[in-house]
């Protein structure tokens with residue numbers, strides 16, 4: 102039965118009425134109309150649904166909405182703090198990462214969480230952070246360049 | 258973090274306003290060419306000039322990541338001298354000009370090559386009438402005028418007019434059929450790294466895919482199809498699904514096409530409720546027995562049986578039977594490839610709203626031309642009553658050539674008398690795909706005394722697409738029906754000169770549905786041919802790259818590509834101990850691609866280190882997009898070679914989730930270097946060729962490490 106669940110979404114406190122076991126992914130996409138977060142597998146294997154929960158990257162398909170009560174959720178729609186795009190988004194555009202684009206919200210959210218925690222990541226740290234995000238178009242080399250660009254390197 | 262900034266407002270204004278998710282159809286018949294100054298002026302199929310001087314360009318191909326929404330408008334804008342910053346792009350249907358071979362679709366790596374002349378000609382023709390209109394207005398000779406950024410200029414008098422100001426006059430003039438086209442040396446847009454028009458939308462979560470569409474009062478449906486192909490639901494208990502809050506109905510779901518599976522659908526207010534309903538319903542359904550072979554062992558046995566007997570003749574040149582007797586050195590091998598799933602990143606999805614007198618469809622499709630007749634047939638409504646709102650495709654891979662999910666949406670919207678979004682859960686998507694055929698190949702090649710292939714006898718067996726798409730079938734030299742795509746790259750043009758060749762192809766009948774997977778028949782055949790060439794090089798005692806150079810010496814473009822791959826990969830410098838290098842080559846629809854892979858083996862597991870891909874695809878329209886395509890296709894090929902296999906068990910696909918169907922991940926992907934041979938030749942395809950060279954280059958690299966020939970994929 103629907104219950105109210107309150108959390109912070111992209112900086113704004115909200116309350117949704119929904120069955121509490123509904124995954125956060127579907128609450129975002131269907132109850133709140135934020136379709137930038139994607140469904141790819143529903144079992145935590147693809148990363149298309151990646152959002153930030155209190156700053157950490159999580160698979161929103163695996164989190165019942167009740168489990169985020171009182172916490173802060175940030176989605177791709179709320180990643181940029183102002184009118185300017187987030188540096189990771191800018192690097193993504195500068196490096197022409199996206200092909201079909203479907204996985205890219207998840208890739209960008211995973212990369213932004215990595216750089217927030219580790220501003221100058223090693224290749225191994227990038228690989229660890231990004232290997233949960235599948236891309237059928239094979240954009241991985243461009244993802245690597247863009248993360249390095251956003252981290253202040255040359256993008257090489 | 259770096260401090261460079263792009264303003265969201267500027268970027269959204271510049272790009273998303275021109276985004277392409279809104280479908281507008283041309284009305285039929287021919288558009289009216291007369292217009293007043295205050296109205297947009299259409300010129301033929303491709304270009305509309307607006308009074309504010311924005312130029313609207315029709316996009317007849319599907320944007321599935323390959324960059325057509327940037328590359329195709331570039332062709333028009335180049336010849337038109339349009340201001341790239343103020344063009345808009347919209348999806349277009351309903352005119353014969355949008356067809357390729359009579360049908361509007363996006364597959365086969367043909368978008369740029371088939372558009373190269375028509376779209377440039379369209380741009381040049383409109384530029385010509387705009388110039389004429391200005392010449393008449395200013396009473397000056399046409400050849401004293403020039404064009405720049407959507408304006409006509411007369412330098413001697415300082416006269417200037419925008420295309421928008423001239424359009425109404427120009428529309429009264431006949432469009433020249435064969436306007437002069439630019440010399441490629443004069444291109445200012447083509448050949449440059451024009452940023453993709455979809456980058457911002459796809460980096461901000463604002464790009465709209467079929468799965469994202471919301472229509473007022475829309476219901477959401479998920480299918481439940483059988484675990485075993487061909488099984489039909491006999492009885493079920495819908496009350497368990499209806500007990501889930503939000504579930505509205507359970508309906509029998511018709512087969513979306515001949516040879517496809519029927520099933521049930523759970524319709525709800527949202528995906529989660531529908532999916533919960535599906536999970537509750539599934540154990541209550543009694544299905545009839547399936548119709549496919551039981552498992553991989555049975556499928557393999559069928560392929561082996563087909564290989565053991567003479568098969569329909571697809572191609573023959575020379576006298577291979579006699580020639581083989583004359584050769585002393587022979588190489589014999591058997592190769593097999595598995596069924597592959599497409600796994601488009603966006604699972605199958607479509608929205609339909611069927612009303613008494615009109616139908617609207619929102620989906621990302623590769624098959625615009627197939628959807629209209631399908632909807633006519635399902636609804637009985639005329640074509641003029643059907644509106645398709647093309648969305649971005651969350652990967653195409655060949656899966657979105659099929660229209661099954663559109664049929665589901667139409668059927669369910671008709672039943673529910675409401676707009677319905679159909680989303681296939683990933684399990685349905687994996688288990689009801691149209692798979693890349695599994696194949697088996699038996700080959701004997703005889704070498705001449707110099708070590709060159711003298712005769713090539715090749716029999717293959719596998720599922721065929723002509724079972725569903727009869728119009729693709731062809732007749733072999735002795736009258737048999739054959740599938741040209743199944744033998745593509747084996748018949749003519751064959752990329753290596755071999756005087757005696759015999760190709761037989763047997764169509765298997767496993768009951769597993771098959772379709773078109775990025776690269777189609779070549780994904781199987783190039784693996785086999787290129788692996789064989791590597792084996793022949795070994796038998797001839799020649800370096801495999803040099804062996805290809807020797808065989809292809811008559812084609813300078815192939816030689817140039819192989820030489821570039823040799824230089825860029827450092828081929829002539831031996832790799833460190835424990836690392837192997839392998840090469841493969843293709844000529845795929847005119848695009849020459851040579852891939853060099855460096856790999857090693859860590860605790861029996863292959864590890865891909867580096868890929869170097871040299872390409873001659875003619876003139877490169879947009880180098881960044883071309884590089885993306887080659888790099889991405891290489892990863893797709895490596896993913897298939899290393900990991901991918903659909904497992905058949907109990908008459909259906911065993912895998913139910915992406916956890917059970919691994920795809921290549923970030924930490925498994927190599928560094929990739931892509932290099933292009935400079936060329937002024939007309940462009941050829943880019944989406945598929947590098948997909949087919951990666952697997953044989955990888956197995957060759959692993960052979961260089963441990964001396965084992967890997968003749969069966971995947972490798973894991």
Ligand code: FES
Pocket residue numbers: 139140141142143144145146147148149150151160161162163
């Ligand atoms: S949809 Fe959540 S990980 Fe795939």
Ligand code: FES
Pocket residue numbers: 199200201202203204205235236237238239240322602651652
């Ligand atoms: S860009 Fe297409 S799946 Fe990643």
